[in-house]
Amino acid sequence: MPQVDHQTRPRRQYRKWRKVGRRRARRQQAAIARQAIPLVTTTEKPENAEHAKQRKIWEAKERAYDQIVKHKKALEAAKMAAIAKEPSAETFGQAQAALDGQKRTDEKASGEMCPLYASTGACRYGAVCPRVHAIPTSPTRTLMLPNMYSGLPYKFSDEDLEDTLERDEQDIAEHLATWTRTLLDKLRQYGDVERFIVCKNRAPHLQGSVYVQYRNTPESVNARDAMHGIWYDHKTTLCEFIPDLDWSKAICEDKRAALGESGAMAVLVGFLKSVCDQFKDQNASPAMQTLDDVEQTLRAIGNLCFDHDDNRRRLLDADGVRPIVDVARNRESRIARAACGSLLNASMSCDEAQNSLVECDGIKVLLEVEQPEIQHIVVNCLSNVMDTESGSQNVASNELYRPMWRKFLAYGEADSEDLVDEAQELSALMVLLVQECGAKLEIRNQILTGTLLNEIMQTAEENPWRRLIDVEGGESAKDIAQNIIKIIGCVLEDQDIEDLQRERSYLVETIFRWLQDESFAGRTDLPICAAVTLGNISRNDRASSRLVYEHEIHRLAINKLEGTEDIGLQHALLGLLRNLSLAESNKPLLAQEHAVKVAIPYLQSRKDMLQPIQASAIGLIKNCCRRNIISARDFLTADDDGMDGLTLLIELANRTEEKALKVEGYRTVSIVIKTVWENDPVETLPLRQRLMEERVVRAMMQLVIVMDHPLPQNEGILALSLLLVENDREGAFSPNEIREWLRVNAQLTEKLEATVKDDKSPKEVRSNARQLLQLYT
Template identity: 20%
Template sequence: MEGATAKKSISLETLVIQNITNMKELKAKLNDIIKTGKDYDYDVSSCIKSLVNSSDPEIVLLSVQAIAELSKCEEKRESYAHKETIVPILNLLKKDITSERLELVKQSCRALGNLCFDCDNGRQTIIDCNGVPILVALLQKTIENSMEGSEDIKLLVSKILLNFTIGGKEMCELVLENGVVELIHRILVSELSKDDMSDSLVTTVVMLLSVINDNLHEHQFSDDINSAVLSILKESTNIEITELCLDHLHMQAEHDAVKTLIAEQGGVELVCSRLEVLVGRRAVGDLTTEDAEVEAIMKQACDLIIIVLTGDEAMDRLYASGRGPVYRTAVKWLSSTDSRLLAAAVLAVGNFARKDQYCIQMMEEGIADKLLDIFSTHHNYSVNQESCAAELGTAVRIQHAAASAIRNLAVPEQNKRAAALHGRAAPLLISALPSIRPQHVAYKVLAAVRLLVAGQDSVARLVASDPAALSAISGWGAAEYAGAAGEAPRLLAACVKQLRAGRQLGSFVQVEGCIACIVNMLVASHSLMQNEAILALTLLAIESLKPKTPTTPDFDYETSFISQLVKSEIGKHVSVLMGTNCAKMPVEVAENLLAFLDITSKKGDVASDYKEAKVDESLKKFLDTRNDLSDNLKTVIADVMSTIANYGAE
């Protein structure tokens, strides 16, 4: 061949091996293949498949070893991932482990492990040949057999099962059905009893658990296995094992029972302690591990702490009436200069603040002030456009966590009063609203302010007197983000309800967008929100449309209110509300709505909008559908229908 050196053809190389009659030469050839390994140039799979069934034990050993080496190559692996190869190897693994067969078993395990590494054909062939029970039986033998070399085989079989389960859900289910997890538990317990556990074996079996977790998301392992993994985490300082244990426990902590188990067995205290050690060592430059690995572990550790705290029983145990070591650690970390510990602390406090009793205790302890300091610092940092993306991301995360925790603390009535008397929380959060950009942060801040408004006139007046804040709130009401868009009109409605009357309500009319924001809530999916919108619009209508007096300000509230109602398509919103809620609208909600329609339908532009949107027809349908309406309410409905229908008539 011009320009290249011709290689022997595949068939010729096969013939060469097939024609070797001298056993010594054949063994030499197999040794040569083994030595060359995955770089061997020729496909001699047909020969090897034949030789693996040889009656000569040494030829069988060399053939299996050759398969193990050749299968390291992805291309060659496919040539051997068939029954002709895998069945003889499985048959070899069925037999007892003896000192004479030790090397053969090891090489058979290596070959099988390589044949199902990233190879669906190999895995499927193992399934088709009923290989999983054979592998499980072999693993059990290695656990029960203390002879020299059994530890090596135990590791190799575990690696086969790992490569096998990586294939997906079916493989993981087969492994579970055949009792592998019980054997893993025995392995972990055995390793824990040793002075020097095998990092390779522990890494492999815990990784096997993680693969099952990944593929069978709903599977909950037994308390025994989860406790064993937690014990491994306590005993091992190996970075890879630590990461795997944290990963396993985090995935298992999706189940409340596992959250409780981790809390009961000191898992969260352990993780907190490990975090502090890592932060301390890093601060003094005493870590040789790559930064990315340390970051990954610290993130996993923080995530595990938080997910355990989302369990009610686990959270109660760890709070321990405010004396729990984990809670006290979280409070301590609120003053940390390390962003990871600080973020974990704020999230932890937010989770502890799910019970009113705990919220009240935390408010008395001054936790709210710490959170406000944290929110203020990181809000100011997040609006600094000169910061790098990573720093901004961290600042936003902590800002969001702080806002969320403050929101939780504001739930109990006692805390609302305390916050209003203290006078710091509401002004800080309200003043931050115009400069908040991330929607998830806005959502939590809007929710926190709304809770602070409830029952507190002073907070409602603060919102009403801040045009920039009102503009920001109405802007979030028009945003596409469900969380902030849902909270914004509720906050405006809560302020209007709290103020009820007085010219301060005019602030909501003067700031463009507030009326439309509340009108949009008429078609919210929850009747509570619909009623909040109706009540707020009614109060605003009463205030804006009342007769002018000599002391009335120059601003024309009536014209502005009517104009904004029409621009927000009030008629369409009312028609949709009536059309979708005829049968289920509570009478008290209907009464509020009729009061609003009675007031506003007397204004020409609004009546025109109602007529165009066929609000009178919607009212007729509502009247015909219901038999629980009072005579007085029926009269009001008839009057409003008549006003709308007759609008514009000569």
């Protein structure tokens, strides 16, 4: 609040004295006019010397001020008279167009964007601006009410005083605060206001303009429809959509920097520290004036810290994060909103502020904030700190994953659909904690040792967000279901199925029930969750073997893969089969079920838009064909439609631009070559004939040339060597022909010679490269 100079006090007393005297005189004159009472001369207290002195001084100042105003009015009148003699606006516009019209036309045609409009949503040149204004063609979240606030005039007419008096800065600030609070309350009727700004820029196109940004577009549309064209504050309002602005560029930077340098941050933090004891108790009820002061203080801190690293540093130097966290405990919605907003702005892209927030138990406090209307701020603030190592360690050490899950469930239990986006963001944070962070193993153990995993699986089965999947904006609901699947899969990753059956038989039974999908017809999220979870468990060879030999999970997965059209379920089932095929003991049973034949159709060109699925299919074929001639035969033998895996895989590897997919395709062919050559030459003669073709040889040459990693490069070298040492057989290409293809490829020779000379390459790879050179040169 601005301080009042002590010199203004006598002036106010003088005004009060004049006001009392005029009112008394008016009453007496009115009585005389009505002849109701005679004129009575009242006996007044004698004016003391100090008052008389001040009265004379201020009477002199009032006369001087009146002379200044009179002089200003004369200057304005002279200026208006001069303007009246100038050419009209139309004439002036025509003259200017004649001078630079061609230039404006060329600039307009060039499509140069107007930087003024791009940064503030308004331009001082208006419609005649030579640059392009990117006016939104559809509703946005941000509205602008041009020149909405007229301000309180420096001089005003008071009906009681019937005189013209000055208003000081305190009166103007109080008027602005009242006007702002009234308009903001009205705008909040139409939605959740994320940002509200009254522009103090004195430029005519910006002065008094109001910017308001809602949380989503439907809310801004409702506000625009309600506010546009109404009579408000003695004027007709205009309300228009503008592009969603970069507020860091729109808000003037110099004033915030100056405020920070002036020591304002330390003063604000000092005030918070003086009152924060009243807010540590959630049920505390501080005085209304204290609440107002705290709210404005928090807003000031948030504005100073927004995209301003220096002011964030000043906040940290003043130890200002802790009192903000203490204040955020209060159940008063506006206080919690202002506190969370300050923490959000302070911790945005600032590691020190994020660590300070964690040290002050900020994560726990944020999880305790219950007001629905500020949950989006809470989740964004949590997102800032969860990316740090200290944030994940804090969740693990304080066992905060369960409170986080409770908060997530509260979003689903709410009747309002507005919290679905917050639920999606919070579920993504929980996935991050169990999937990537440094404390993921500790958090997983906490989930496993208690009852939380049962609650998570029960939530996956009930899924309170399913009702929103088929409505507009249902993508967030779909993401929530996928995130729950990821959480369960990560927690059970590398777990032994035997231990789970012994200690948590309910979990295993539930997973198998989901995959069989007997009780949940029409739902794919539960089978996907079961497939992903079993796929993670099967990374352990022992658990993988038990799943195949005891539960025959491979047969169930193959049957379900052949009968589903759901892309997500296809991806999950192929991933499960690929992990099952990693264990050497599982390959005979997978070969008996012809798992390779199930994967081959996903190599067709019509599946190219599903590269993750194609990658899983290639991985399954590669694992199954390694040292298993039955699967290799399935891969090389054409089906009834004339489609064989070799042709489809080489075509896929040749046409794809994804290097990883290309290399894995070529590696799979090299593994098939090695598997065929390890078996009896007579029995595998038809398979060898299929592999001794030019397209296969060129694929192996590409594997050697493209790859820098020694393992796949060595696989290509070995495959070419095996093709070269094959004896001449009827119907097959001659090794001499293959030798000629290799000899004319200069890139292959150059790469092999470089490998032989490279001391960093493994000794085995250099030896194999030298031997291949000797075979064809």
